[in-house]
Amino acid sequence: MAGLKSWAEKGRVLAYDETQKITFANVGRLFASLEPGPALDAMDKLFENLLNGIRASPYNFPGTAYRCAVQSRKKLGAIFRAKLEEKKIHNRDSDANDDLMDGLMKIKDEEGNRLSDDEVIDNIVSLIVAGYKSTAMAAMWAVYHLAKYPNVLKKLREENMALSKERNGGFITSEDVASLKYTNKAVEESIRVANIAAFVFRTAVRDVEYQGYIFPKGWTIVPWVRYMHTNPEHFDDPLTFNPDRWNEPAKPGTYLVFGGGSRICAGNMLARIQLALFIHHLTVRYKWELVNPDAPIIYLSHPRPSDKGEVIVSKI
Numbered sequence: 670m671a672g673l674k675s676w677a678e679k680g681r682v683l684a685y686d687e688t689q690k691i692t693f694a695n696v697g698r699l700f701a702s703l704e705p706g707p708a709l710d711a712m713d714k715l716f717e718n719l720l721n722g723i724r725a726s727p728y729n730f731p732g733t734a735y736r737c738a739v740q741s742r743k744k745l746g747a748i749f750r751a752k753l754e755e756k757k758i759h760n761r762d763s764d765a766n767d768d769l770m771d772g773l774m775k776i777k778d779e780e781g782n783r784l785s786d787d788e789v790i791d792n793i794v795s796l797i798v799a800g801y802k803s804t805a806m807a808a809m810w811a812v813y814h815l816a817k818y819p820n821v822l823k824k825l826r827e828e829n830m831a832l833s834k835e836r837n838g839g840f841i842t843s844e845d846v847a848s849l850k851y852t853n854k855a856v857e858e859s860i861r862v863a864n865i866a867a868f869v870f871r872t873a874v875r876d877v878e879y880q881g882y883i884f885p886k887g888w889t890i891v892p893w894v895r896y897m898h899t900n901p902e903h904f905d906d907p908l909t910f911n912p913d914r915w916n917e918p919a920k921p922g923t924y925l926v927f928g929g930g931s932r933i934c935a936g937n938m939l940a941r942i943q944l945a946l947f948i949h950h951l952t953v954r955y956k957w958e959l960v961n962p963d964a965p966i967i968y969l970s971h972p973r974p975s976d977k978g979e980v981i982v983s984k985i
């Protein structure tokens with residue numbers, strides 16, 4: 670809520686940058702009770718370096734994105750280790766279970782073994798890498814499309830204002846989120862059109878025949894899921910932002926925004942809840958318009974408007 674308030678105070682913001690700040694503040698708090706401020710901003714920069722290095726060629730010498738990522742990962746490890754040591758002292762005599770790090774420190778397998786400190790830190794870093802920019806980008810596309818589809822925004826406002834009135838404009842619960850039927854459809858549609866993961870990787874564990882082609886055992890297969898979600902055979906008028914298409918579930922095998930099978934995105938429900946909360950607070954209190962509605966879209970590394978979704982924002 671504080672993040673959105675700052676949008677209206679600034680009056681003109683880049684949705685791409687601002688949704689990242691909001692999402693990072695959320696995951697920082699949820700995962701390790703990190704509060705917004707200069708320290709969190711510094712960590713945000715380290716995560717950005719880390720993400721840039723994930724796709725870079727692995728040349729570990731000065732000046733490369735890979736080396737910068739390796740160094741940033743070490744610094745992040747040290748920050749989370751300090752947090753973990755602090756928690757060990759603080760939580761010794763209490764049953765605190767306030768954030769994901771507390772949960773990971775306590776979790777035991779069937780034989781009573783706990784995760785090592787390194788494993789706790791690895792999990793936190795990996796989950797932030799997987800869940801931070803992805804959720805932020807879906808939120809940015811929600812801002813963008815709701816500015817372009819006033820009829821959708823109107824319906825969202827009606828639904829969310831009714832709930833907000835019941836809750837006196839305050840926080841809403843997970844049960845409330847489940848009751849926001851149209852909002853949840855808008856969340857799904859934002860994720861579909863965002864097409865954050867263009868593809869997923871799979872290995873053929875046996876010879877597979879598909880439409881007359883044989884994929885031999887051991888081959889790497891790259892299903893191009895972005896194509897699935899923009900294929901008119903799967904979704905009517907696929908480039909239109911239409912939450913009502915989710916009155917019916919997608920046809921089997923046509924919707925893989927979170928991947929599928931045993932490796933399906935572990936954070937898909939968290940992402941959906943975060944997006945519903947974001948849309949709730951945005952639509953209830955603010956109005957906004959795109960500065961450059963016709964800005965071209967850049968597709969690499971992930972789709973975004975070339976002007977980073979610049980918007981003029983004010984309180985309703």
Ligand code: HEM
Nearest residue numbers: 799800803804807866869927928929932933934935936940
């Ligand atoms: C809109 C937001 C998100 C999108 C579009 C997204 C998309 C994906 C995709 C496509 C995969 C690959 C799945 C596969 O290979 O079948 C994946 C994996 C994963 N995601 Fe997400 N994700 C999002 C948010 C999150 C969040 C919030 C978290 C955690 C906090 C998260 C954690 C993970 C993890 C741990 C994996 C690896 C799962 C495994 O290999 O077992 N993701 N995600």
